[in-house]
Amino acid sequence: MAVRRVLLAEPRGFCAGVEMAIKALSWMVRVFEAPVYCYHEIVHNQIVVDRFRELGVIFVDTVEEVPEGAPLMLSAHGSAPEVVLAARDHGRFVVNAVCPLVTKVHHEAKTRARKGYTVLYVGHAGHDEAVGTLAEAPEAIRLVEHPEDIESIAATIADPSRVALLAQTTLAMGDWTDVMDEARERFPDLWTASRNDLCFATTNRQEALTLIADRSDAVIVIGSANSSNTLALAKVAEGAGSRIVLRIDGPDELDLEMIGDAEIVGVTAGASAPEELVNAVIAKLAPSEGIENVRVTDEDEYFPPPRELRDLLPSLDILLSVALGGDPDKARELGGAFRDDRTVSASVVLETLKN
Numbered sequence: 001m002a003v004r005r006v007l008l009a010e011p012r013g014f015c016a017g018v019e020m021a022i023k024a025l026s027w028m029v030r031v032f033e034a035p036v037y038c039y040h041e042i043v044h045n046q047i048v049v050d051r052f053r054e055l056g057v058i059f060v061d062t063v064e065e066v067p068e069g070a071p072l073m074l075s076a077h078g079s080a081p082e083v084v085l086a087a088r089d090h091g092r093f094v095v096n097a098v099c100p101l102v103t104k105v106h107h108e109a110k111t112r113a114r115k116g117y118t119v120l121y122v123g124h125a126g127h128d129e130a131v132g133t134l135a136e137a138p139e140a141i142r143l144v145e146h147p148e149d150i151e152s153i154a155a156t157i158a159d160p161s162r163v164a165l166l167a168q169t170t171l172a173m174g175d176w177t178d179v180m181d182e183a184r185e186r187f188p189d190l191w192t193a194s195r196n197d198l199c200f201a202t203t204n205r206q207e208a209l210t211l212i213a214d215r216s217d218a219v220i221v222i223g224s225a226n227s228s229n230t231l232a233l234a235k236v237a238e239g240a241g242s243r244i245v246l247r248i249d250g251p252d253e254l255d256l257e258m259i260g261d262a263e264i265v266g267v268t269a270g271a272s273a274p275e276e277l278v279n280a281v282i283a284k285l286a287p288s289e290g291i292e293n294v295r296v297t298d299e300d301e302y303f304p305p306p307r308e309l310r311d312l313l314p315s316l317d318i319l320l321s322v323a324l325g326g327d328p329d330k331a332r333e334l335g336g337a338f339r340d341d342r343t344v345s346a347s348v349v350l351e352t353l354k355n
Contacts, residue, residue: 223270
């Protein structure tokens, strides 16, 4: 049976932090001679990473792999303090593209640790964001993945009145609240931030998906398997009772037989998935009655380029224009001049990188 309608979640796809990081790496690719290096994947999306690889970006797991004097970007997920320090050695030009919301959690972790708190950090072991945060105060932070972890950790805490709770920004809301409820029961004086650490974009995408999940015969979540917020979306859809939930990188992984006789299909995308993939998936679904946009809020947050690039913006505009024959209008067509960063989307910039 053919798909009749697609319910399209809004917001979806790139968040402000991903927008900032992708555009920043794009500027570096255009200005510096290859190779440009990036510590860890710039964002957790295989198609985005592969596109940058085609342009000469080399993704590394250790700073020691980066030659002296080479341009280096640190990923949006945040890096351990010792990594940031090591990156700046040997004359490297370093751009730290860490998401400001992750920086906020790093700051909270250091502040609570200095005040003598034991910090319970809700996150996924081995995730780049979790690794970077745990390194901020390793002697004071305990990783919590499940509510049942609280009991064993509690036995190691000397002062139960000084316990703080922080979180990986890309968690499913249910994962955060389940652990928070258990921690509050165990530690009545538990400190948490006045506003929880979950990224507003992550929360918005989960809320939008909740609105369409119970109306859909099947839900398609677009994003890579190593993307925490993408996996959280799939979990939200399952929790909302969706009969069929597919997590795919893009249209090439979509077999229409996988959605069976679904007539109404919900579609969303993780925070590091390009809009071009959403469009291609919908084209493959070919809904006979078109698309219904289901919106929970408008996102207008903007994170400016990393400080290291902001300091160079005037020079970068000149360099890019010269590379294009002295044509500033052509610079805008190919993803926007640097001074126009706010008005140019990362999806447009990423698309033009293929040209």
